[in-house]
Amino acid sequence: MFAKEVICTDIADEGLLDMIKRNIKRNESIIKADVSVLPLDFYSDHYSEELTKKLENVDIILAADVIYDNDLTEAFVKTLIKLLNTPKKKKFYIALEKRYVFTLADMDTVAPCYEHFLSIFLKASRRSPMCAWRVKEMNIDFEQRFKYERSKHLVMWEILT
Template identity: 30%
Template sequence: MEDNCRRDQEEVMSEVHLGCPPNLHGSHLSHFSFPFPPPSNEGTLLNAREITLDEDGDLVLDRQSKPSSKCRMTIQHNITSTIPSVGLQVWRAELVLADFVLHTLFTMNILDGIIALELGAGTGLVGILLARVAKTVFLTDHGDDILNNCAMNVHLNAEIFENHQTSVYVRQLDWNKSWPPSDGPDELRSQESYKFSWTPSEVEEAEKASLLFAADVIYSDDLTDALFNTLKILMAQGSTKVLYLALEKRYNFSLDDLDVIANGYSRFQSYLRDAEECRHLENGLLPRFVGKQIDLADIPQYVREYDRQESVEIWQIKYLSSDPAY
């Protein structure tokens, strides 16, 4: 217990913040720039060369032919933090997931009008990008400081999505308390955190989310267990859901294993099965999480303010609850 307390008080620093003043305490503003496809304009007339029909005769719109505009995002964050407060920093996996979202926006229309939920949203960078085209975005995390900082970033970047009229909610979600989040009175809850509590209608809407996102939430076995316990319930509710999870494998020497390991990664992989394996599982062995790694070679680096490393991965994760034919 004492070792865990000591570890929780250790100061850590994201590689993204290298070069920032090391003695700068408190919050700091960083700017991230990237190309962004302009909002869809349903009133725009298409000429004959731009019209493409699918096999059912429906109109297909290809964003790749659209010019892009420059987008500048301002993110408030800390330069360093304790481990329980790492959501106050910007991490490499968060920016890789932002690249994935941007690439999806440029190449497909699947994010238009969706309900999305980000788990462990931290600074909210990915969710704010999604708000450009989504109908509703829930940015969830745990802790008043992190949630207040996330809400500030939503405010700082509201112009990104103000013309789209997206509903953006910053909400408390403690994975150790699972899903659905409590909306009743809690004597242990601070007055400050009440503004991040859920209403029953918000819980109902969040369960309709089709896409979930998470970045840099895999770094301890306990946290990984809590995450998947929440996912097991959340992904079985409402509409079919797909999770895109970005992580960075950080290698440290473990006294327990007497080896250099990536903390949390083995436990993370223990929850996943591939689609081929699930085809041969009997119903009695379900439910299962089905995972497929995204090839980052296919994802251009749109966000310039970081150094992408081979240690970063993105996984597409689905929850198979009843039908093994996948």
């Protein structure tokens, strides 16, 4: 099973969007789907007309490595709810690695950005519309399809609307 269309997004930074386009070009021999590269700003309440139209047909949303700043995390969760709160049912998956730092406040090694994400994510999951969705942390003990070093700090979540 393959996607008919893939929409890749990042902030409206031409350098980042161009890098995504170059990566797609390098891998075009193995890409079977139509691919679009569009800006998506978590801090904005408005999306381009093109992105808005494409989002009407989205079934699955993937996010990775978007949890590293508390303000961005709050904007991300708000954006996520907006993206998922549409008539068509969707599946959402987020993968992230807990980023541990030593803090003087805790006098310990902690993952404050993940803890902040978890706090606002779980709080949002108890309110409408998320309370009607299935939200669960996924088991990461699944078969690896290619060689990479899987961190013990990898976390994945799934939301089904």
